[in-house]
Amino acid sequence: MALKDKVLEILEDNRGRSVSGNKIAVSLGMTRSAVWKAVKQLREEGYTINAVTNRGYCLTSDNDILNEPSVISFLETKELGRKMDIFKSIDSTNNFAKSLAQLGAVNGHTIIAEQQTAGKGRMGKKFYAPNNQGIYLSVIVRPQLSVEYALMITSCAAVAVAEAIEKVSGLRCGIKWVNDLYSNGKKLCGILTEAAIGVEQGGLEYAVIGIGINVSNTSFPKELEDIATSIRAETGKNVNRSQLVAEILNRLEVRLGDICTKEFLDDYRKRSIIIGKRIIITRNDVSETVQCVDIDNLGKLVVRRDNGEEVALSTATITLLD
CATH class of the missing domain: 3.30.930.10 (Bira Bifunctional Protein; Domain 2)
Incomplete structure (x- = not known):
């Protein structure tokens, strides 16, 4: 894991709270200068990290970068x-x-x-x-x-x-x-x-x-x-x-x-937003209007054709009718 990722891990664990640069440096066995460089890299990647004198670094709670x-x-x-x-x-x-x-x-x-x-x-x-x-x-x-x-x-x-x-x-x-x-x-x-x-x-x-x-x-x-x-x-x-x-x-x-x-x-x-509704099913470029009846115990779509026949489908494109 890169040093900046280790610093980020500490800041994430304390999100919304300040952590002193010295505490981070000691826990990771690095210098405070290295911590500052890591924070600088994280800021360049889009993280909002505040630095407060005598309190340290704080990853703000509104950061939404996936990590x-x-x-x-x-x-x-x-x-x-x-x-x-x-x-x-x-x-x-x-x-x-x-x-x-x-x-x-x-x-x-x-x-x-x-x-x-x-x-x-x-x-x-x-x-x-x-x-x-x-x-x-x-x-x-x-x-x-x-x-x-x-x-x-x-x-x-x-x-x-x-x-x-x-x-x-x-x-x-x-x-x-x-x-x-x-x-x-x-x-x-x-x-x-x-x-x-x-x-x-x-x-x-x-x-x-x-x-x-x-x-x-x-x-x-x-x-x-x-x-x-x-x-x-x-x-x-x-x-x-x-x-x-x-x-x-x-x-x-x-x-x-x-x-x-x-x-x-x-x-x-x-x-389900389609059970009990009229829908259009499309398979192999052929479309048909049917009644959606249920989802069976294998996850298949059960539909009823206008002639009363019921079929269970494994694949189809569904279009909802208004």
Whole structure:
């Protein structure tokens, strides 16, 4: 760990309180001059650190740059997030996570970025991920599950993320099957799960759960302004992104641990914004208007056609009818 990161860790542990440069220097076995240089580097990276004569350095409570010490300070997990990499910018956290998973990365290894230049959504769509305004993370999980649970991992994650957002911000989210969180009719969050099948064991070798949340966005590109929203836009409040990242990992570990009981499906159904409504489903470029009936016990979407036939879908693009 670089000296500036060690200094940051101490400042994070005392966020909002002053710590003397001498105390930092002694605890890290470095000179006060080296502490000053480290603080200077952190300021250049965007951290607001006040220096008060005879009191020391203080990392102000409104700092919202994602960093490992800050996330860890809110973390309650055993495995998820205990190994993490944080980037200023990356093409896709999911792509990087998959490359790590293929090299044997441990369960819970988490990739976080301040910005994605090529974020991915379902069906190959691009996910809008501007700098310092959202949460873009991917978690590698190695569940002992059969292939049929692959779809349920996304559903399980949707419940966990909704719970985390509600706890940290107070904003209740609805779920649009299978992977989107909505608030007031607009998309707030997208989830993309990519899984690898183990040939020998016939089950999931690993899954990468990618999560993108609009947190502090106050504006969107023209093509998104009528369909996207953010936590700040809905609540008028800024939330601590490190706290929200940690709470997502906290809730995700709990929910994934109970995935075989399928208890999360009750909460998924309660948060559904499409059950009982007329929707348009699109598969293989063919669209059909149907009635959404339920989410079954495998996470599939149950719809009723106009002729009365009911079918359970694993994949489809959903459009809500006004």
